[in-house]
Amino acid sequence: MAFFYFFFVLLLLLYVVGQVSYSVPEEMAKGSLVGNIAQDLGLDVKRLRSGKARLYTGDSAQYIELNRERGVLLIKEKIDREVLCRQTTPCALHFQITLEKKPIEFYRVHVEIVDINDNAPLFEKGDFKFKISESAVIGSKFDLERAVDLDVGINGLQNYILKPTDNFALKLHNQADGSRNVEMVLKQPLDREKNEHLSLVLTAVDGGEPQLSGTMQIQITVLDANDNAPVFTKSVYKANVAENSPRGTVVTIVSASDADYGSNGRITYSIGNTLDDVRQLFEVNEHTGEVRLTGNIDYEKSNNYRINVRASDDGGLTDTCKVIVDVIDVNDNHPIINIMSETNVISEDIKTTLSPRKWRKAL
Numbered sequence: 001m002a003f004f005y006f007f008f009v010l011l012l013l014l015y016v017v018g019q020v021s022y023s024v025p026e027e028m029a030k031g032s033l034v035g036n037i038a039q040d041l042g043l044d045v046k047r048l049r050s051g052k053a054r055l056y057t058g059d060s061a062q063y064i065e066l067n068r069e070r071g072v073l074l075i076k077e078k079i080d081r082e083v084l085c086r087q088t089t090p091c092a093l094h095f096q097i098t099l100e101k102k103p104i105e106f107y108r109v110h111v112e113i114v115d116i117n118d119n120a121p122l123f124e125k126g127d128f129k130f131k132i133s134e135s136a137v138i139g140s141k142f143d144l145e146r147a148v149d150l151d152v153g154i155n156g157l158q159n160y161i162l163k164p165t166d167n168f169a170l171k172l173h174n175q176a177d178g179s180r181n182v183e184m185v186l187k188q189p190l191d192r193e194k195n196e197h198l199s200l201v202l203t204a205v206d207g208g209e210p211q212l213s214g215t216m217q218i219q220i221t222v223l224d225a226n227d228n229a230p231v232f233t234k235s236v237y238k239a240n241v242a243e244n245s246p247r248g249t250v251v252t253i254v255s256a257s258d259a260d261y262g263s264n265g266r267i268t269y270s271i272g273n274t275l276d277d278v279r280q281l282f283e284v285n286e287h288t289g290e291v292r293l294t295g296n297i298d299y300e301k302s303n304n305y306r307i308n309v310r311a312s313d314d315g316g317l318t319d320t321c322k323v324i325v326d327v328i329d330v331n332d333n334h335p336i337i338n339i340m341s342e343t344n345v346i347s348e349d350i351k352t353t354l355s356p357r358k359w360r361k362a363l
């Protein structure tokens with residue numbers, strides 16, 4: 001076997017009388033000229049014909065053919081460099097031209113297939129969705145999908161651009177294998193209350209001429225955090241209520257709002273007074289904020305109440321307001337006559353001629 005191999009190499013050395021190299025771009029149409037092989041090898045076209053010049057490509061597909069009549073090499077089948085060589089460079093076809101009729105001649109031909117920028121950078125998915133809490137800290141990283149450009153060299157992937165850059169910056173990390181990791185890094189805090197949905201575009205560009213690009217939409221849903229406390233519409237509510245008003249009378253309605261979402265913004269009202277009798281006389285509806293009477297209020301006992309109402313969200317954040325209730329007097333006191341002694345009873349037949357002084361004396 002070794003001997004046979006040695007013999008074969010010797011044969012090559014003996015018979016290789018020349019070699020020629022061409023360089024053609026990929027994707028040339030069928031029938032395009034690769035090179036004038038007869039001229040370049042210094043052969044007469046007649047010799048090519050008479051010598052039964054043939055082209056050997058081995059097992060590889062026949063991309064190039066020899067036109068013996070014209071003494072030229074032509075594209076037989078359109079060459080896609082990306083299919084032929086993938087990321088390998090340089091990409092070349094190697095074949096031989098032999099003249100079978102004596103004197104036997106053997107020529108080597110190399111055809112380099114030059115890349116053209118016929119592939120744009122491509123993302124596998126057209127869009128990518130993230131759910132990010134508005135409480136995410138600055139510097140938080142989010143891994144992005146990489147693009148692929150089948151071309152090589154300057155025609156391959158060169159850079160990424162992220163827009164807009166209000167909240168996120170783009171960071172590229174070179175990997176050992178020559179590829180790059182793509183990350184977006186939070187540089188400005190998110191605020192769900194201002195912007196619940198963000199839409200960014202990641203663009204990958206190559207360095208070809210003209211430059212080609214591919215894009216991916218990045219959809220960000222900002223998740224809520226409980227970063228807003230409830231806020232009452234007023235810090236002080238004033239109300240008047242007539243004494244003896246029946247239980248259940250609505251004194252006033254307090255209202256607070258919370259900018260957060262769901263339970264973070266769900267408000268519960270309660271009365272915060274602890275040191276007085278307000279809780280015995282008033283209640284607040286925990287959902288509606290209606291402040292109602294639950295006891296009997298009496299102007300003569302107290303003509304003014306201060307109710308501290310608290311609004312809490314489910315996350316424990318609160319605000320308070322004051323409800324000042326003025327009790328309106330209603331003339332409900334019957335005259336009270338203190339009878340001091342029986343001798344003070346005024347007789348019915350008392351003379352009406354008594355002077356005012358004597359009246360007083362009589363009483």
Ligand SMILES: [Ca+2]
Nearest residue numbers: 115116118151
């Ligand atoms: Ca290409």
Ligand SMILES: [Ca+2]
Nearest residue numbers: 119151155206
């Ligand atoms: Ca490209």
Ligand SMILES: [Ca+2]
Nearest residue numbers: 228260264313
């Ligand atoms: Ca809240």
Ligand SMILES: [Ca+2]
Nearest residue numbers: 224225227260
């Ligand atoms: Ca929030």
